[in-house]
Amino acid sequence: MLCKTAAFICLCFAWLFSSPCYSQGVTADNKTSLKIDSLIEVQKINKQCILIKFGADAVTAINTNKGIVVVDAGISTGLTARYRKIIENEFHKNNFAYVINSHGHHDHNGGNSIFPEAGIIGQVNCLQEISGERKNPEKVIKSLAKTVEEYQLKLQSSEPGAEEWKYNYTQKTRYLNAYYDAKSLIPVKKPGITFSDSINLDLGNFSAEILYFGKCHSSSDILIYLPGMKILFTGDLFTKYGRPNITYNPAPDKNRRRQAVQWIEKRMANIETIINGHGEMLSVDDLKYFNKNIVLN
Ligand SMILES: [Zn+2]
Numbered sequence: 001m002l003c004k005t006a007a008f009i010c011l012c013f014a015w016l017f018s019s020p021c022y023s024q025g026v027t028a029d030n031k032t033s034l035k036i037d038s039l040i041e042v043q044k045i046n047k048q049c050i051l052i053k054f055g056a057d058a059v060t061a062i063n064t065n066k067g068i069v070v071v072d073a074g075i076s077t078g079l080t081a082r083y084r085k086i087i088e089n090e091f092h093k094n095n096f097a098y099v100i101n102s103h104g105h106h107d108h109n110g111g112n113s114i115f116p117e118a119g120i121i122g123q124v125n126c127l128q129e130i131s132g133e134r135k136n137p138e139k140v141i142k143s144l145a146k147t148v149e150e151y152q153l154k155l156q157s158s159e160p161g162a163e164e165w166k167y168n169y170t171q172k173t174r175y176l177n178a179y180y181d182a183k184s185l186i187p188v189k190k191p192g193i194t195f196s197d198s199i200n201l202d203l204g205n206f207s208a209e210i211l212y213f214g215k216c217h218s219s220s221d222i223l224i225y226l227p228g229m230k231i232l233f234t235g236d237l238f239t240k241y242g243r244p245n246i247t248y249n250p251a252p253d254k255n256r257r258r259q260a261v262q263w264i265e266k267r268m269a270n271i272e273t274i275i276n277g278h279g280e281m282l283s284v285d286d287l288k289y290f291n292k293n294i295v296l297n
Pocket residue numbers: 103105217218236
């Protein structure tokens with residue numbers, strides 16, 4: 001295992017220094033950093049809301065009178081530190097009130113600790129999910145190293161700049177940053193504000209309604225609705241065409257799922273923007289298809 005890890009680290013360093021654009025006076029680290037920044041996409045949802053994406057990493061920031069609210073925190077501290085700077089520059093302030101984790105998977109809470117002043121909000125099952133995913137650090141490190149290695153190989157065979165290359169590059173970088181966190185034993189900041197069924201937030205100029213969906217993609221999936229912005233966040237519950245991501249099948253608590261669908265239906269007329277946990281913008285039709293699909297399971 002040591003050999004494999006060492007080989008992987010060598011591979012990464014070899015890759016860093018073999019960049020075709022490497023030139024004197026610009027270090028490989030700088031070059032990598034610039035490349036990462038150039039691949040971070042910032043999408044303005046409205047005046048007070050931005051979506052930051054780096055491949056599958058997606059972090060949304062909402063500027064409220066009570067401070068900035070962040071939905072999901074990305075896979076790592078290294079990348080999320082970059083997103084934080086972008087958010088601060090956008091809103092000209094640096095007080096973060098809350099980070100809401102759409103569910104307990106590591107790629108949504110790895111960057112929680114970048115917002116030490118914020119209250120971290122999550123459904124109570126998040127706590128167990130987070131502990132469970134990290135209970136064997138050696139296994140986590142090994143698995144992350146393997147994933148990085150796989151994306152590095154795919155990267156070598158993809159054409160630089162092409163969509164496939166961008167995907168492999170962002171995936172490799174995301175998992176490499178998560179690997180650094182795991183190697184450095186950086187603890188994940190767990191939600192300190194938890195709830196079983198629902199929670200509402202008064203954010204001054206906005207309010208947020210948060211509902212537990214019931215076990216589905218994870219054991220802690222939630223819906224986050226901002227009526228003032230007509231936005232619904234759906235975590236990893238579904239992708240385009242309403243395709244559900246179901247881990248728990250059949251539903252352990254069918255009634256809760258049905259109630260969650262009714263909760264969405266009630267708000268449907270006031271939902272214009274739907275963002276999933278990986279920054280995919282979904283349509284109201286996607287949401288309707290999902291509602292239809294999910295009650296069948
Ligand atoms: Zn997930």
